[in-house]
Amino acid sequence: MAENDEPVKPQPRPIIRIGLFLMSHSLLVSLVCCTAGIIALLLLPVLAKNTYISENALIPGSASPMLSNIDVSEASRFVDKLLSIDSSSVSIDSSSVSIGIEIRRLMAEHISALGAEVNYHKFRSQLNRFHPLQFFASPDPGNIQENFSCSSYAINTVGIIRAPRGDGKEAIVLVTPYNSVKITTGEALSLGIGYSVFSLLTRVTWLAKDIIWLASDSQHGEYAAVAAWLREYHTPSFGGLGKLPSEICHEPSNLSDWKTDAVVETRISDTIRRAGTMAAALVIKVADSSSDFEKDSLSIYAEASNGQMPNLDLVNIVNYLAVHGQGLRVKVEKMQSFLNSWWLRGLGGLFESLGKLARSLNPQWSFGISIADYVEGCATLASSLYNQALGVPTGPHGAFRDYQVDALTMEISRQLSQTYGNRQNEFLMQGGRLVEGIIRSVNNLLEKFHQSFFLYLLTSSNRFVSVGVYMIAFALLVAPLPMVAASLFSDASKLNPVEDQPMAGHVEKPVIKFGSWKWLHAAKTVFIVHFWGALMILVPYFYSHIPKSSAVTSLSIWITLSVISLLLLHLNLGSSGISNSQPQRTEWAYLKSVTIAAAFIGLCLMSVINFATAEIGALLLVPMCLMAVPLRLKVRTLRTSLQIVCYLVLTFLGFPPVAFYVLKGALNGFDNISIGEFWTWMEALWEWSSATYVYICLVHLPCWVLCILTLLHPC
Amino acid sequence: MEKPAEKKKKKPSKSDSGSGSGFEFWKWAIASIIFRLILIYFPKNLNLASRPEISTPLTSLRRLAEGYWLKELSMSPYSGSMYHGSPLLLSILGPLTVKRLEGQPNHLLCSLVSVIADSISAMLIHGIGQRLQGAYCRNLRSLGLWEPFEGALPSGDLAALVYLWNPFTIVTCVGYNTSPIENLFVLLSLYGACTGLAPVAAFGWVVATHLSLYPAVLIIPIILLLAYGLDAPPRKLFLQKLSQKAGSDSSSDGHPESVEAQSTPFSLRPVLIFTFWSLLWATYILVLCGISLKMSGSLWEMFERTYGFILTVKDLSPNIGVLWYFFAEVFEFFRNFFLIVCHANILFMILPLAIRLYHRPCFLAFVYMAISSILKSYPSVGDSALYLALLALFANELAEMQFSFFLFCGYVGVSVLSPVMHNLWIWRGTGNANFYFATAMAYACFQVVLVVESVSSMLNHDRRIRKLSTSTKA
Incomplete structure (x- = not known):
């Protein structure tokens, strides 16, 4: 602090020195990081680990299945009855309502005969309403006071077995969706599987959790039925409010017309019955069309809203029991177009030979996988990423995840080629034993599923990539953002204080320059653009009020609206500060730096909410943001011109619709693409309240606009 | 929500040059109040009152309503570990929590109180800022430097707008809690000290301490303010200047009297007045508390349930501070030891800072508030709102502050990540406590x-001023 050693610049702290070093080599570092990030992403199928059952209590497959031929033949008769209702009552009075009633009656009769509790759950189809921040909200009870029509009612049938060994505090849910208007063979078979297991479970002594069998009426969609039941299950209604809709629309044929004996009728209640909190839920579906494989196969769908997955242990049990117990072939959804892409094959070959090389050097290094495995892994991974990124649940199981219940959909594909009669029993036996095994295993649980992963990507049914691995790819990809922002920022602030020197050699007036606050002007621009993005999120509210129009007109309305609002906002708030004394040369650097910082924060935030969206978004956004340069830059070298060309291409690709069409075209071919498709895609996103929609409006689009602003910057 | 932070900072920066800066200020101040009034109509959708970042066990008005209900049943408001605030707030705000206006949301009255408290706070900041600015110019002039530096901002306007438009303040105001009132009393005591009104300063200090205990450390800045006057460059400079003047040209020109005024020694009288009034107000408050608790509890219970609750960190539910996690992990055996260590942390820093910054008491108050907001047992964003506004009072002095952009990004990033992490942990169940604690x-x-x-x-x-003032003498 002595006055004479002032010119000696203090040595900055080591952490700052590291930062300075990275900043000075930001171009190289960002190039290396981005490449490494993309390579790490492509390496994920190689790095995937085999799944294992983490929770010891589960012990799947330790008990031999108890489902006997008697149960199965009962269930088979049940299926036949269901199918005969369909064919018979259509011929009699051809009213679809009566089929539904007949089916319900049949189910209620059978369930009561087993000694379990039955109740009907009446609900009306609810339109998906947009709720931008549903992510932050707990599931809302939904208000019943909306206008509705009586015809939109559907009725779920619920059967509950009280566990002889349990305290009634926990439950396992079986869901079998069926369409009460027109029941298909597959749906009947899934009801049959449900029935066979249910009938077994009424007799067993080991049950420690209540079993709920929900035969959900999917005439308004499978998801809606399950979601409506869950909503009612979790929000107890006091007073008469819950009954209000059923009183208003009392269909005469509904409750009184049953030709059941009085004993059964007294046991059927119209109010919802509850068991304990749900430990797990299984949705059982039977696909009619069969694949060309010899064995029956089982597809697992696990993605719930916003890329949430059930605990990996649940997937593992299903996979384990299906493969080792029932000899089913387990499939996870794949992107078909990836399977025969030449470049993946080439990469797979490269990785395979690298793996072989490594093994020849040291036999303990065994990370190579075969080309076919690699390509399959990539296809599964891509579909897993895409489904998570969409944020739209892949089946009715998605509704459970909103209540923190682990759930998945098992779709059993059945072989049609063999002779039918005996085959049906065999099929029911197989499916029933699988479900029984899963329930028995989950029944052992002492706590909620918590041991295994919640954040993972599947590369096949028995291989997964955990959060610790896939985050590396993402972190490498976004790491250049803060670095480049910092280096641009420090360069710009170093350029500025040219007139900083005179202060030491005392001139007339010292001026407060607010040197470190120069970024505020750029921050204001960024804020305005992001604010505009936030306004654009709310547009769907207004769309729900105007009559239906075609996708193309909606899209054009949206575009004009957004452009006008952006211009208005810019003129109102942004224009006043432009006449600033600060040099224009550094201004775009500040703008770019703040843009990059905003993109970084947005991507990091999104990676926590929905990793897959963030990863795909980063692939598009990071190169675009990093390359941004003004078109009218004074210094024209080969490098800058190359950069500008790259940048123009990237900006073009970064525009969300273009990115959508290009990706879609690359995957499915360019022939069948219409302009309205993007709009319908976006509409689907906001109807499901997907966080991806919020991300596109709040992060991606504003960053794109800001990159355009940088491009057009007059410097 | 985070973005208005930028707006507020650059709006005034535009207004600095023009003559219509006063108009600009009032326009934005009123706009912010209207914005709040709009927001308090939709708190159901925002659901801010239940966020751990905004309402703590000490400041939550929902808890206050519970305490009021208990009191109405002539039970002790502190029974059941729900309420931990002052009994006076219970008497004042309690009736408002149950009173309903027809057709209006039922927390409207309390929210209106918060809005009023916020606007008064902004006015107090405005007043403090104007006084500080005046003192700043006077000091520079008396040091023989030029009029105010060119391009200086009206820091009072700026700070008031920062307070009003800070998203933290806005969510605190809308979030149905008592932080705006606590902040109001802290600012009142500072304002009283800046204007030399010892009774007001004492009142603010006593009430703020009574409400949330931590403002007790402000006694040092307040006494310094009352004794030495407002923030100024180091006193040594004035003395040097004085001796120079005396040496070179027998005090003929310049402003010797103002220099004299700046280098006044410790004046005891306002401090004594302050002490007297503090004692008076403290007794008064205690008597009032005693009266209001007469039916249902005792003063000792009040101390135990308010200050005791703060000091022993009984409630370990997650908040944005660092202590809850620490005390959830620590072994019961060491708990007392670490309680002492954690609280002593604040006390350790008081004295060194007071010695180093004693010539800038208002800035010292900012530092104390910021430190107590870091180490508080139940911090909320309302505390940040307060110290950020105090920071903006020194916009001119801190014009060359390093890492401003980095800090800004950090605040924005943390304030958006923290709710998401909380959601991931509590609602989705896919994260755990470490996720939230990391933020x-x-x-x-x-x-x-x-x-x-x-x-x-x-x-x-300060160094720069010294350099300039020594260079001018040559």
């Missing part, structure tokens, strides 16, 4: 960096 730690780190950088740039500013 709490990052928040604490950013606050530390903010304090360190602002103090060092303030000291640099």
Whole structure:
């Protein structure tokens, strides 16, 4: 602090020195990081680990299945009855309502005969309403006071077995969706599987959790039925409010017309019955069309809203029991177009030979996988990423995840080629034993599923990539953002204080320059653009009020609206500060730096909410943001011109619709693409309240606009 | 929500040059109040009152309503570990929590109180800022430097707008809690000290301490303010100047009297008045508390349930501070030891800072508030709102502050990440406590960096003034 050693610049702290070093080599570092990030992403199928059952209590497959031929033949008769209702009552009075009633009656009769509790759950189809921040909200009870029509009612049938060994505090849910208007063979078979297991479970002594069998009426969609039941299950209604809709629309044929004996009728209640909190839920579906494989196969769908997955242990049990117990072939959804892409094959070959090389050097290094495995892994991974990124649940199981219940959909594909009669029993036996095994295993649980992963990507049914691995790819990809922002920022602030020197050699007036606050002007621009993005999120509210129009007109309305609002906002708030004394040369650097910082924060935030969206978004956004340069830059070298060309291409690709069409075209071919498709895609996103929609409006689009602003910057 | 932070900072920066800056200020101030009034109509959708970042066990009005209900049943408001605030707030705000206006949301009255408290606070900041600015110009002039530096901002306007438009303040105001009232009393005591009104300062200090205990450390800045006057460059400079003047040209020109005024020694009288009034107000408050608790509890219970609750960190539910996690992990055996260590942390820093910054008591108050917001047992964003506004009072002095952009990004990033992490942990069940605590730690780190950088740039500013004033003499 002595006055004479002032010119000696203090040595900055080591952490700052590291930062300075990275900043000075930001171009190289960002190039290396981005490449490494993309390579790490492509390496994920190689790095995937085999799944294992983490929770010891589960012990799947330790008990031999108890489902006997008697149960199965009962269930088979049940299926036949269901199918005969369909064919018979259509011929009699051809009213679809009566089929539904007949089916319900049949189910209620059978369930009561087993000694379990039955109740009907009446609900009306609810339109998906947009709720931008549903992510932050707990599931809302939904208000019943909306206008509705009586015809939109559907009725779920619920059967509950009280566990002889349990305290009634926990439950396992079986869901079998069926369409009460027109029941298909597959749906009947899934009801049959449900029935066979249910009938077994009424007799067993080991049950420690209540079993709920929900035969959900999917005439308004499978998801809606399950979601409506869950909503009612979790929000107890006091007073008469819950009954209000059923009183208003009392269909005469509904409750009184049953030709059941009085004993059964007294046991059927119209109010919802509850068991304990749900430990797990299984949705059982039977696909009619069969694949060309010899064995029956089982597809697992696990993605719930916003890329949430059930605990990996649940997937593992299903996979384990299906493969080792029932000899089913387990499939996870794949992107078909990836399977025969030449470049993946080439990469797979490269990785395979690298793996072989490594093994020849040291036999303990065994990370190579075969080309076919690699390509399959990539296809599964891509579909897993895409489904998570969409944020739209892949089946009715998605509704459970909103209540923190682990759930998945098992779709059993059945072989049609063999002779039918005996085959049906065999099929029911197989499916029933699988479900029984899963329930028995989950029944052992002492706590909620918590041991295994919640954040993972599947590369096949028995291989997964955990959060610790896939985050590396993402972190490498976004790491250049803060670095480049910092280096641009420090360069710009170093350029500025040219007139900083005179202060030491005392001139007339010292001026407060607010040197470190120069970024505020750029921050204001960024804020305005992001604010505009936030306004654009709310547009769907207004769309729900105007009559239906075609996708193309909606899209054009949206575009004009957004452009006008952006211009208005810019003129109102942004224009006043432009006449600033600060040099224009550094201004775009500040703008770019703040843009990059905003993109970084947005991507990091999104990676926590929905990793897959963030990863795909980063692939598009990071190169675009990093390359941004003004078109009218004074210094024209080969490098800058190359950069500008790259940048123009990237900006073009970064525009969300273009990115959508290009990706879609690359995957499915360019022939069948219409302009309205993007709009319908976006509409689907906001109807499901997907966080991806919020991300596109709040992060991606504003960053794109800001990159355009940088491009057009007059410097 | 985070973005208005930028707006507020650059709006005034535009208005600095024009003559219509006063108009601009009032326009934006009123706009912010209207914005609040709009927001308090939709709190159901925002659901801010239940967020751990906004309402703590000490400040939550929902708890206050519970305490009021208990009191109405002539039970002790402190029974059941729900309420931990002052009994006076219970008497004043309690009736408002149950009173309903027809057709209006039922928390409207309490929210209106918050809005009023916020606007009064902004006016107090405005007043403090104008006085500080005046003192700043006077000091520079008396040091023989030029009029105010060119391009200086009206820091009072700026700070008031920062307070009003800070998203933290807005969510606190809308979030149905008592932080705006606590902040109001802290600012009242500072205002009283700045204007030399010892009774007002004493009142503000006593009530703020009564409400949330931590403002007790403000006694040092308040006494310094009353005794030495407003913030000024180091006193040594004035003395040097004085001796120069006396040596070179027998005090013929310049402003010797103002120099004299700045170098006044410790004046005891206002301090004594302040002590007297503090004692008076403290007794008064205690008597009032005693009266209001007469039916149902005792003063001792009040101390135990308010100050005791603060000091022993009984409620370990997650918040944006760092202590809850620590005390959830620590073994019961060491708990008392670490309680002492954690609280002593604040006390350890008081004295060194007071010695180093005693010539800038208002800035010292900012530093104390920021440090107590880091180390508080139940911090909320309302505390940040307060110290950020105090920071903006020194916009001119801190013009060359380093890492401003980094800090800004950090605050924005943490304030959007923290709710998401909380959601991931509590609602989705896919995260765990570490996710949320990581953001709490990052928040604490950013606050530390903010304090360190602002103090060092303030000291640099002093050095620069010294250099300029010594160079002018040559």
